[in-house]
Amino acid sequence: MATVLKGAEVTAALNANLKTEVEILKQRGIHPTLGIIRVGERPDDLSYEKGACKRAETIGVAVKKILLPEDASQEELLEVVERVNQDDQIHGVLLFRPLPKQMDDEIIRAALSPEKDIDGITDGSLMGVFADTQKGFPPCTAEACIQILNHFGIDPKGKKAVVLGRSLVIGKPVAMMLLKKNATVTICHTRTAEIPAECREADILIAAAGRAGVISSEFVKPGQVIIDVGINFVDGKLKGDVDFDVVEPIVEAVTPVPGGVGTVTTSVLIGHVIEAAKRTI
Amino acid sequence: MATVLKGAEVTAALNANLKTEVEILKQRGIHPTLGIIRVGERPDDLSYEKGACKRAETIGVAVKKILLPEDASQEELLEVVERVNQDDQIHGVLLFRPLPKQMDDEIIRAALSPEKDIDGITDGSLMGVFADTQKGFPPCTAEACIQILNHFGIDPKGKKAVVLGRSLVIGKPVAMMLLKKNATVTICHTRTAEIPAECREADILIAAAGRAGVISSEFVKPGQVIIDVGINFVDGKLKGDVDFDVVEPIVEAVTPVPGGVGTVTTSVLIGHVIEAAKRTI
Numbered sequence: 001m002a003t004v005l006k007g008a009e010v011t012a013a014l015n016a017n018l019k020t021e022v023e024i025l026k027q028r029g030i031h032p033t034l035g036i037i038r039v040g041e042r043p044d045d046l047s048y049e050k051g052a053c054k055r056a057e058t059i060g061v062a063v064k065k066i067l068l069p070e071d072a073s074q075e076e077l078l079e080v081v082e083r084v085n086q087d088d089q090i091h092g093v094l095l096f097r098p099l100p101k102q103m104d105d106e107i108i109r110a111a112l113s114p115e116k117d118i119d120g121i122t123d124g125s126l127m128g129v130f131a132d133t134q135k136g137f138p139p140c141t142a143e144a145c146i147q148i149l150n151h152f153g154i155d156p157k158g159k160k161a162v163v164l165g166r167s168l169v170i171g172k173p174v175a176m177m178l179l180k181k182n183a184t185v186t187i188c189h190t191r192t193a194e195i196p197a198e199c200r201e202a203d204i205l206i207a208a209a210g211r212a213g214v215i216s217s218e219f220v221k222p223g224q225v226i227i228d229v230g231i232n233f234v235d236g237k238l239k240g241d242v243d244f245d246v247v248e249p250i251v252e253a254v255t256p257v258p259g260g261v262g263t264v265t266t267s268v269l270i271g272h273v274i275e276a277a278k279r280t281i
Numbered sequence: 282m283a284t285v286l287k288g289a290e291v292t293a294a295l296n297a298n299l300k301t302e303v304e305i306l307k308q309r310g311i312h313p314t315l316g317i318i319r320v321g322e323r324p325d326d327l328s329y330e331k332g333a334c335k336r337a338e339t340i341g342v343a344v345k346k347i348l349l350p351e352d353a354s355q356e357e358l359l360e361v362v363e364r365v366n367q368d369d370q371i372h373g374v375l376l377f378r379p380l381p382k383q384m385d386d387e388i389i390r391a392a393l394s395p396e397k398d399i400d401g402i403t404d405g406s407l408m409g410v411f412a413d414t415q416k417g418f419p420p421c422t423a424e425a426c427i428q429i430l431n432h433f434g435i436d437p438k439g440k441k442a443v444v445l446g447r448s449l450v451i452g453k454p455v456a457m458m459l460l461k462k463n464a465t466v467t468i469c470h471t472r473t474a475e476i477p478a479e480c481r482e483a484d485i486l487i488a489a490a491g492r493a494g495v496i497s498s499e500f501v502k503p504g505q506v507i508i509d510v511g512i513n514f515v516d517g518k519l520k521g522d523v524d525f526d527v528v529e530p531i532v533e534a535v536t537p538v539p540g541g542v543g544t545v546t547t548s549v550l551i552g553h554v555i556e557a558a559k560r561t562i
Contacts, residue, residue, distance in 0.1 A: 123412070127404045130411040131449055135404075158474045166460055168412055175468075179447055182472035184479060187456075191463035193439045198465060 003152075003253040005227075007263035010151040014267040015059055021274050022060040032277035033062040034270065035090035035116070037080055039103070040070035045096040052094060055266045061273050064090055074103045078111055085113045091280065092118035092137075092273035115279065118272035120173060129173045132180055137272045142173040144264040145206055145227045146181070148255060154204065154225055156183035162199055164188045164215075164241075165208030170229055174206050195219070207241040215242040217250060226254040229261050284433075284534040286508075288544035291432040295548040296340055302555050303341040313558035314343040315551065316371035316397070318361055320384070321351035326377040333375060336547045342554050345371055355384045362392045372561065373399035373418075373554035396560065399553035401454060410454045413461055418553045423454040425545040426487055426508045427462070429536060435485065435506055437464035443480055445469045445496075445522075446489030451510055455487050476500070488522040496523040498531060507535040510542050 025032055034056050038045055049065075056063050066080050077099070084090050093116045099105055114124025114136035125136025137143075149156060161183035165171035175185045188198045199205055199219040205226045207215050212232035220226065230241030240257030248254055255261055306313055315337050319326055330346075337344050347361050358380070365371050374397045380386055395405025395417035406417025418424075430437060442464035446452035456466045469479045480486050480500040486507045488496050493513035501507065511522030521538025529535055536542055 123408045123416075124404070126411060127408045130453065131404070131407060158472050160474075172411065172457075172460075176453075179453075179468055179470075182470070184467065184469050184473040186465065186467040187460055188465050189460075189463070191439050192465040193441075 002248045002251045004248070005148055005152055005225075005253050005255045005260065007148070007255065007260045010148050010264045011267045013151055014147065014264070014271060015055075018059045018267065018271050018274055021278070025274065025277055026060075028281070030277050030281070031062055031089075032060075032092075032274045033064060033090050034118075034273045035084050035087070035093045036063060036065045037068075037077075037084065037093060037095045038065070039068045039072055039077060039096065039100055042096070049094075049096075051266050052269060055270050056273070059267075059270050059274075061270050070100055071102075072100075074107065077103055077108060081108065081111045085111075085116065088280075090116065091277040092116055094119060094269065095121065097121070116276060118269060118276060120169075126168060126173065129176050132176070137275070138177060139169050139173050140265045140268040140272065141170050141229060141261060142177055143268045144261050145170075145174050145229065146177050147264055147268060148227060148261065149181075149204070149225070152253070154253070156181040156204055158182060158184070159203035160184050160186070160201055161204040161206065162186045162188060162202035163206045163208065164195065164199060165206075165210065165229075167208070170206075170208040174208070174229075178204070178206075209241045211241060212239040213241070213243040215247060217243075217246050220247050220250050222250060222252065224251045224253075226251050227261065228255050228257050230257060231262065283529045283532045285529070286429055286433055286506075286534050286536045286541065288429070288536065288541045291429050291545045292548045294432055295428065295545070295552060296336075299340045299548065299552050299555055302559070306555065306558055307341075309562070311558050311562070312343055312370075313341075313373075313555045314345055314371050315399075315554045316365050316368070316374045317344060317346045318349075318358075318365065318374060318376045319346065320349045320353055320358060320377065320381055323377070330375075330377075332547050333550060336551050337554070340548075340551050340555075342551050351381055352383075353381075355388065358384055358389060359392055362389065366392075366394045366397065369561075371397070372558040373397055375400060375550065376402065378402070397557060399550060399557060401450075407449060407454065410457050413457070418556070419458060420450050420454050421546045421549040421553065422451050422510060422542060423458055424549045425542050426451075426455050426510065427458050428545055428549060429508060429542065430462075430485070430506070433534070435534070437462040437485055439463060439465070440484035441465050441467070441482055442485040442487065443467045443469060443483035444487045444489065445476065445480060446487075446491065446510070448489070451487075451489040455489070455510075459485070459487075490522045492522060493520040494522070494524040496528060498524075498527050501528050501531050503531060503533065505532045505534075507532050508542065509536045509538050511538060512543065 120139035128135035196218040208229040228240035228242040401420035409416035477499040489510040509521035509523040
């Protein structure tokens with residue numbers, strides 16, 4: 001029986017700290033504010049937005065929404081981004097992507113100030129992760145993995161961490177963050193010769209393959225910590241990359257899906273707004 | 282008996298290609314030019330500069346040197362960098378570092394245009410490596426490792442690559458470049474629990490530990506390809522990270538030091554000047 005690393009416990013601890021930080025900022029006359037820029041009405045975006053707004057409210061962070069129609073032009077969006085960059089009352093920006101096809105993702109990302117980029121989408125933020133500088137913010141999901149390890153007292157130092165996936169949203173940044181924490185980091189991907197064998201070598205396995213239930217018994221061994229980053233919808237139900245029922249009896253600890261990384265990600269996002277507000281002082 | 286992966290062979294092939302490219306550019310009225318910015322007279326810098334100038338001459342690339350005294354101010358150096366950024370006749374810039382202590386490395390690096398940053402020192406260049414975009418240029422030593430593998434027909438795809446070292450100059454960028462070539466990449470460092478065992482797992486080992494002769498028999502096994510990035514001076518003699526005499530009889534292939542990565546690095550540097558010139562068209 002593995003320890004189930006419940007996101008709610010991490011979130012409760014993070015939220016308590018963040019509420020205190022908000023209080024301190026408000027005493028100094030600063031009201032941390034999240035700006036949400038959304039183009040169109042994609043159900044995924046609306047769902048994430050709802051969660052973010054609720055979490056912001058819980059923690060005491062204000063939200064300003066700037067909504068554009070699905071057929072808005074790139075120029076309109078650039079104007080919005082520029083206005084938000086200049087707006088001292090908005091500390092961090094959540095910009096939903098993918099953008100509609102009439103917009104160039106790279107141009108839009110380049111327009112956002114790294115200082116307000118709370119989800120690691122700008123080159124400045126990603127460079128901060130790669131070079132370990134204080135620029136911008138890492139992608140929230142990558143940081144959520146680290147926060148879960150922190151909360152449960154799992155120190156990656158000297159341990160073997162295997163990251164399955166090499167995207168810029170999760171695989172590469174979480175690999176760099178684990179490296180910073182002195183783990184020995186292996187990055188696996190679709191071209192890796194023997195993925196199960198590689199995963200079995202891990203002390204800490206970050207599963208970000210993006211395929212429901214792919215991590216099964218042959219990928220794991222006793223003593224491992226498994227962080228499941230997967231968000232896959234199967235028959236309308238949310239499933240992780242880990243086949244939980246099979247893996248849980250074998251390993252030392254595992255995050256559930258739902259109720260694991262996802263819920264922590266939302267608090268990390270709001271935490272970044274607060275940190276961005278602090279950095280303006 | 283291992284195949285000795287001689288840098289001279291790689292360099293000869295690279296130089297031949299680069300000479301052709303220079304000829305084509307000259308026919309279009311473009312004379313690829315390397316700008317060298319050097320503050321002071323450090324023997325290491327002078328030695329590298331001499332090699333770079335000679336290689337540039339061999340390939341047909343012009344060199345413009347801008348030299349500042351050891352006690353130059355940061356403002357003077359920034360003026361030079363700005364002037365070089367604006368100068369259409371200089372396509373790529375080699376800026377020697379570390380800089381004297383009166384100068385802020387980060388400020389100087391940020392001042393250089395990534396387009397002219399032929400040695401991967403700007404955030405733009407490093408971001409290009411991390412995110413696999415066409416911005417700037419990777420650090421020359423990291424690319425030299427890849428060029429050696431290319432030249433000798435060693436395809437990292439699906440292979441296990443172990444990188445020993447996690448610096449921004451070599452370890453992290455070469456890890457990203459191997460990942461791009463579809464290797465399964467492990468990054469080891471001083472905090473790695475069992476470095477020899479990790480290295481023995483490699484199909485391709487990039488040794489960038491920065492300690493003379495540290496890679497000995499217990500780090501290697503038959504069938505491996507070893508790229509020695511070490512530049513260590515012991516009793517005035519140049520030594521790699523690999524204990525060559527011990528390792529060479531065991532492995533499949535190994536680069537020598539001297540005569541391995543270093544000589545290729547210089548041609549990669551000049552190649553970047555030519556590529557920077559091509560990108561201006």
